[in-house]
Amino acid sequence: MATVRLLTDEEAARDPRVAAVFADIRATRNTDFINNFWRALATQPELLESTWARLRQVMAPGALDPLTKELIYIAVSVTNGCSYCAHSHTAAARAKGLTEAQEAEFLAVLGMAAQTNQLVTALQVPVDPEFQVQT
Amino acid sequence: MATVRLLTDEEAARDPRVAAVFADIRATRNTDFINNFWRALATQPELLESTWARLRQVMAPGALDPLTKELIYIAVSVTNGCSYCAHSHTAAARAKGLTEAQEAEFLAVLGMAAQTNQLVTALQVPVDPEFQVQT
Amino acid sequence: MATVRLLTDEEAARDPRVAAVFADIRATRNTDFINNFWRALATQPELLESTWARLRQVMAPGALDPLTKELIYIAVSVTNGCSYCAHSHTAAARAKGLTEAQEAEFLAVLGMAAQTNQLVTALQVPVDPEFQVQT
Amino acid sequence: MATVRLLTDEEAARDPRVAAVFADIRATRNTDFINNFWRALATQPELLESTWARLRQVMAPGALDPLTKELIYIAVSVTNGCSYCAHSHTAAARAKGLTEAQEAEFLAVLGMAAQTNQLVTALQVPVDPEFQVQT
Amino acid sequence: MATVRLLTDEEAARDPRVAAVFADIRATRNTDFINNFWRALATQPELLESTWARLRQVMAPGALDPLTKELIYIAVSVTNGCSYCAHSHTAAARAKGLTEAQEAEFLAVLGMAAQTNQLVTALQVPVDPEFQVQT
Amino acid sequence: MATVRLLTDEEAARDPRVAAVFADIRATRNTDFINNFWRALATQPELLESTWARLRQVMAPGALDPLTKELIYIAVSVTNGCSYCAHSHTAAARAKGLTEAQEAEFLAVLGMAAQTNQLVTALQVPVDPEFQVQT
Numbered sequence: 071m072a073t074v075r076l077l078t079d080e081e082a083a084r085d086p087r088v089a090a091v092f093a094d095i096r097a098t099r100n101t102d103f104i105n106n107f108w109r110a111l112a113t114q115p116e117l118l119e120s121t122w123a124r125l126r127q128v129m130a131p132g133a134l135d136p137l138t139k140e141l142i143y144i145a146v147s148v149t150n151g152c153s154y155c156a157h158s159h160t161a162a163a164r165a166k167g168l169t170e171a172q173e174a175e176f177l178a179v180l181g182m183a184a185q186t187n188q189l190v191t192a193l194q195v196p197v198d199p200e201f202q203v204q205t
Numbered sequence: 206m207a208t209v210r211l212l213t214d215e216e217a218a219r220d221p222r223v224a225a226v227f228a229d230i231r232a233t234r235n236t237d238f239i240n241n242f243w244r245a246l247a248t249q250p251e252l253l254e255s256t257w258a259r260l261r262q263v264m265a266p267g268a269l270d271p272l273t274k275e276l277i278y279i280a281v282s283v284t285n286g287c288s289y290c291a292h293s294h295t296a297a298a299r300a301k302g303l304t305e306a307q308e309a310e311f312l313a314v315l316g317m318a319a320q321t322n323q324l325v326t327a328l329q330v331p332v333d334p335e336f337q338v339q340t
Numbered sequence: 341m342a343t344v345r346l347l348t349d350e351e352a353a354r355d356p357r358v359a360a361v362f363a364d365i366r367a368t369r370n371t372d373f374i375n376n377f378w379r380a381l382a383t384q385p386e387l388l389e390s391t392w393a394r395l396r397q398v399m400a401p402g403a404l405d406p407l408t409k410e411l412i413y414i415a416v417s418v419t420n421g422c423s424y425c426a427h428s429h430t431a432a433a434r435a436k437g438l439t440e441a442q443e444a445e446f447l448a449v450l451g452m453a454a455q456t457n458q459l460v461t462a463l464q465v466p467v468d469p470e471f472q473v474q475t
Numbered sequence: 476m477a478t479v480r481l482l483t484d485e486e487a488a489r490d491p492r493v494a495a496v497f498a499d500i501r502a503t504r505n506t507d508f509i510n511n512f513w514r515a516l517a518t519q520p521e522l523l524e525s526t527w528a529r530l531r532q533v534m535a536p537g538a539l540d541p542l543t544k545e546l547i548y549i550a551v552s553v554t555n556g557c558s559y560c561a562h563s564h565t566a567a568a569r570a571k572g573l574t575e576a577q578e579a580e581f582l583a584v585l586g587m588a589a590q591t592n593q594l595v596t597a598l599q600v601p602v603d604p605e606f607q608v609q610t
Numbered sequence: 611m612a613t614v615r616l617l618t619d620e621e622a623a624r625d626p627r628v629a630a631v632f633a634d635i636r637a638t639r640n641t642d643f644i645n646n647f648w649r650a651l652a653t654q655p656e657l658l659e660s661t662w663a664r665l666r667q668v669m670a671p672g673a674l675d676p677l678t679k680e681l682i683y684i685a686v687s688v689t690n691g692c693s694y695c696a697h698s699h700t701a702a703a704r705a706k707g708l709t710e711a712q713e714a715e716f717l718a719v720l721g722m723a724a725q726t727n728q729l730v731t732a733l734q735v736p737v738d739p740e741f742q743v744q745t
Numbered sequence: 746m747a748t749v750r751l752l753t754d755e756e757a758a759r760d761p762r763v764a765a766v767f768a769d770i771r772a773t774r775n776t777d778f779i780n781n782f783w784r785a786l787a788t789q790p791e792l793l794e795s796t797w798a799r800l801r802q803v804m805a806p807g808a809l810d811p812l813t814k815e816l817i818y819i820a821v822s823v824t825n826g827c828s829y830c831a832h833s834h835t836a837a838a839r840a841k842g843l844t845e846a847q848e849a850e851f852l853a854v855l856g857m858a859a860q861t862n863q864l865v866t867a868l869q870v871p872v873d874p875e876f877q878v879q880t
Contacts (some may be wrong), residue, residue, distance in 0.1 A: 072878055073329045073700040085874055101336065106319070109638040111329040113287040114714045117721070120770065121321065126309075128317045133306035138273050139314050145280035146318035146728075148462045151556040154325045156464055157336040165489040171268035174519045177462055179274050181522070182263045183281035183290075184458035185451040186242070186256065188551075190289045192418045192450055193245040194208045194426055200238065207608055208430040249444045252451070269524065270657055281458075283732045286421040288825040293750040309789045315732055316725040316792070323724035323821075328719055329690045331694055338477055342743055343835040345575035371662065377591070380598040384849045391591065392609045398587045403576035408543050409584050415550035416863075421826040424595045425588075427606040441538035449544050449783070452533045453551035453560070454489065456526065458510070459561045463515040464478045470508065471562040473612055553867045556691040561869055565613040568785055579654045582867055586657070589863035590856040594687075597823045599831055613869045643875065647861070650868040661861065668853045673846035678813050679854050684822035686858035694865045695858075697876040711808035719814050722803045723821035723830075726782070726796065730829045733785040734748045741832040742779065 085113040091122050092154060105158060137166045141176055148180060165167035211244035222250040226257050233261060240293060272301045276311055283315060346379035357385040361392050368396060375428060409434045411446055418450060481514035492520040496527050503531060510563060542571045546581055553585060616649035627655040631697045632664050644699060672713060681716055688720060750786035763788040765796050773801060780833060812841045816851055823855060 082088045082104075092104055092112075111118045129139055140163040147155030168176075217223045217239075227239055227247075246253045264274055275298040282290030303311075352358045352374075362382075363467045399409055410433040417425030438446075448467055487493045487509075497509055497517075516523045534544055544570040552560030573581075622628045624642075632644055632652075651658045669679055678702040688694030708716075757763045757779075765777055767787075786793045804814055815838040822830030843851075 073327065073697060075878055076331075088253055100294045101325060103212045104336070105333045107325055107328075110330045111324065114717060117297055117714060117718055121324065121721070124795065124799075125321070128310075128313045132310050133304060134276075135312075136312045138276065139310070141273065142280045142311065142314045143318045145277045146284050146315060147322055148458060149281045150300075150319070150322040150326075151461055152325055153323040153461075153464060154330045155254070155322050156353070156462060157332045157478060160462075161336045169268060174522060175263075175267050175269045175274070176277065177459060177519060178263045179277045180281060180462055181455040181459050181526070182260060184285070185305035185308055185455040186231050186260070187285045187287040187290050188258065188263045188418060188454035189246065189252070189451050190242055190287055190445060191285075191421055192208065192414070192426060192430075192447055193242075193421075194423060195245045195289045196207055196211075196240045196507055197289050198240045200240070201296045203750055205316075210608055224460060249447060252444060252448055255529065256451070259529075279732070283728060286731055288731075288734060291732060292748060295732075312729060312732055312789060313792055316729050316796070316816060319728035320721040320725040323688060324717060324721050326693075327684070327689055327696060327700075328692060329722055338480055342601055343597070343832060345743055346483070346601075351603075375603045375605070376600045377595055377598075379595065380600045382519055385595070387849060387853055391594065391606065391856070393587070394589060394660065395591070395662075398580075398583045402484045402580050403574060404546075404580045404584075408546065409580070411539075411543065411547055412581065412584045413588045415552050416545045416585060419551050419554035419591055420592045421597075422592040422595055424602050425592050425601045427602045431606045439538060445537050445539045446757060448533045449539075449547045451550045452530060454555070456530070457552055457555040457557040457560050459516065459522070460557055461528065462478070463512075463553075465511045465515045465559045465560050466477055466481075467562045468510045470510070471566045472514060473615055490776070491848055523781040539860050553863060556866055558866075558869060561867060562613060565867075576766060579657060582654060582864060583657055585867055586661070586860040593859035594852060594856050595825060596828075597819070597835075597852055599828060612871055613867065616871075621802075645875070646774065646870045647865055647868075647875045650870045651864065657864070665857060665861070666798065668850075668857045672850050674816075674846060674854075675852045678816065679850070681809075681813065682816055682820045682851065682854045683818045683858045686824050686855060687862055689821045689824035690862045690866075692862040692865055694870045695777070695862050695870050697872045701876045714808045715803075715814070716805050716817065718803045719802045719809075720815045720821060723818045724798060724825070727799070727822055727825040727830050728828040729792070729796065730782055730827055731825075732748070734830045735781045736747055736751075737829050737832045738780045740780070741836045742827060 071108075074110050074113045076106055077112040078109075079094075082109075082112055085112075085114060085115055087119055088112045091118050095122065107154065107158065136148055137163060137168060140168075144176075145180060145183075149184070149196075207241075207245060209245050211229040211241055211249045213244075216241075217244075220247075220250055222254055223247045226253050229261075230257065242289065242293065247331075272298060272303060275301055280315060280318075284319070288305055315320075342376075342380060344380050345384045347382040348379075349374075352356055352379075352382055355382075355385055357389055358382045361388050364396075365392065377424065377428065407433060407438060408435055410438075414446075415450060415453075419454070477511075477515055479515050479518045481511055482517040484509075487514075487517055490517075490520055491596055492524055493517045496523050499531075500527065503579070512563065514557065542573060543567060545573075549581075550588075551587060560598075612650055614650050616642075616646055616650075617652040622649075622652055624650075625655055627659055631658050634666075635652045635662065647694065647698065658725075661704045677703060677708060680706055680708075684716075685720060685723075689724070747781075747784050747785060749788045751781055752769065752787040754779075755782075756783075757787055760790055762794055764788045767795050770797065772826075784831065792865075808813075812838060812843060815841055820855060821849075821859075824859070 082092050094106055095108060096102055108176045111121060138160055147159055206267060217227050230239055231237055246256060275294055279294045280296055352362050363377060365374055366372055381391060410429055414429045417429055498514060499571050500505055503586055516526060545564055549564045552564055621631050635644055635648060648677055651661060680699055684699045687699055757767050770779055770783060771777055786796060814832055819834045822834055
């Protein structure tokens with residue numbers, strides 16, 4: 071299922087903007103594999119370009135290591151209920167070295183956060199003054 | 206605002222289960238400060254006990270360091286729109302050493318994930334077979 | 341805060357449609373109190389009328405008792421992170437006889453459901469054939 | 476699809492902790508059927524144990540009857556958009572005696588709550604002082 | 611998958627209320643096609659009637675044109691992560707004349723809104739007095 | 746409340762990147778008013794720059810008019826439960842000419858979409874083949 075077509079490599083090659091992004095994805099990731107998100111987004115070349123440019127920058131190693139960034143990405147994706155995103159970023163986290171022990175703790179934190187978020191919202195707990203930044 | 210009362214230390218002292226949890230929070234965190242979440246949850250002693258016991262276990266150092274766990278916690282909390290949780294866990298992350306540079310990258314990942322989750326859902330991208338675990 | 345004005349009784353009296361709904365709310369609930377949701381919705385008389393008419397019908401006693409309906413309402417509201425709704429329907433549930441023991445169990449179920457929802461989504465568990473209705 | 480393997484009974488038997496939980500699920504529910512959630516969670520024995528222990532306790536009969544608890548569970552699951560959870564808990568509610576008439580009213584409340592939550596958030600209705608608990 | 615049966619035309623014909631709604635959908639939309647949402651909802655005749663009556667009224671041309679209404683509908687559906695709704699309303703928007711250029715901009719706004727919503731929630735930005743309506 | 750400081754004009758003037766964005770916001774919007782979102786984001790100059798650059802581009806007039814874009818923005822924001830965003834974009838929509846009649850219909854669509862999304866998810870309606878794009 072999809073609400074747009076997924077571009078094949080042949081179709082991607084016909085639009086120079088799409089072709090350039092696909093080439094850069096392949097070079098950056100050092101693999102020929104282009105996953106479906108980019109093939110779907112390729113129906114909108116401007117959005118493809120701006121999304122890939124930003125993603126490459128945001129996910130690059132920096133003050134946070136790439137695996138930590140993937141875990142944060144999965145946390146957002148799971149909470150948003152995005153099935154595709156959960157699949158793709160879990161695969162990415164494993165490719166970046168996620169161990170079994172880390173995955174176990176990660177899942178435990180995900181579940182705990184969802185639970186206490188729900189309780190806080192049910193109880194409508196007021197923010198402690200100690201947690202507020204002076205503005 | 207709140208949908209339940211927040212227990213004062215005097216009130217907490219009257220219920221041995223609540224008193225024990227409050228004492229353990231203070232000992233574990235090495236501070237006298239008990240934040241409002243626990244004071245609200247204290248109206249339900251069984252829930253207070255089980256939540257604190259699980260939280261202490263889940264957030265302890267392990268295969269993932271405490272700061273990484275806080276970042277995952279914030280990611281879930283922000284995506285769930287939990288204002289109290291965003292405040293309390295951001296404060297906790299800073300107390301655990303979150304640097305300015307890390308916070309900048311963390312926010313960038315949070316925003317990027319929300320954006321691509323939304324695009325994936327709008328496009329209804331099918332999961333690549335490469336991302337699926339054989340079951 | 342609000343994105344629309346909240347109508348006073350004087351202002352409500354000027355529009356016959358709004359006046360009629362306010363009168364019906366008071367008669368149905370046997371109280372003079374009109375809560376802010378209706379005062380805000382009163383800026384849109386058609387929406388006020390259709391929402392009140394439907395709510396009165398849906399929340400009336402039937403195969404499910406009124407308290408059970410309120411608990412379901414709170415469950416949706418808390419999961420949606422709707423602060424006003426959590427406050428108003430928790431107050432309504434208490435007015436309809438919610439006991440302390442029921443509230444404790446209700447909160448425990450709310451938290452448990454949020455936690456297992458999150459784990460299911462993280463693990464992307466496929467639906468068992470046993471749970472599917474033949475179509 | 477799934478992001479982890481689903482353990483077969485043979486695999487479950489190899490880990491004493493998993494085997495014990497599976498045996499307890501079967502005894503508690505008086506059926507040989509183990510649904511996929513537990514087979515997926517079985518890849519993380521500690522999480523399996525703690526989740527099952529808590530679920531069994533929370534969903535046991537108490538001040539709220541088991542059917543009411545299932546309806547609350549479905550309400551959270553549907554609002555979270557958890558497909559698996561909607562399927563499994565709807566099946567559970569029916570097994571616990573949910574009638575056609577109750578299901579009709581339940582769905583009506585679910586839809587109504589979602590609608591008024593959305594309107595309240597759009598209008599940003601301020602909480603009435605009458606709904607606030609004195610803290 | 612579904613949690614209820616999808617009614618065939620033969621089954622729909624057996625209940626006069628369902629038959630009347632199906633006939634009205636066909637007349638209003640000028641097509642014989644009845645999509646699965648209505649076939650599923652037909653298991654609950656009262657909910658089918660009230661939902662269709664309200665939808666027909668709300669989506670009719672008025673101060674906002676039908677295409678704009680569909681885009682708003684998709685925006686809510688995607689943000690709620692409703693796969694069926696994203697599919698059905700995207701198809702409806704295209705049937706109502708959505709152009710390629712409009713779709714590109716629509717997707718860009720969807721992604722941008724999700725991103726800034728997330729940043730606002732992470733930063734817990736207080737509402738400017740200028741944005742508040744005097745109440 | 747906020748989890749970061751809100752930069753004053755004096756503080757913004759000290760960082761050339763922030764000063765440049767603030768100047769561009771003022772020039773683009775033809776007003777001296779800088780709302781709190783930008784003052785909070787200014788604590789992260791890179792994120793401020795990239796967010797503003799993208800927002801200015803995405804919200805510019807194009808195949809969709811600015812008011813339609815604001816309505817889509819509000820729809821996402823309300824569904825995400827973002828209070829600040831609901832306030833700021835409702836104000837923006839009114840500044841761009843949203844009429845009372847349009848606002849009434851907009852709210853009706855928002856509520857209707859939330860309701861049918863919820864019903865679709867509860868019923869787990871399968872996507873009709875007619876709504877799927879051939880891939």
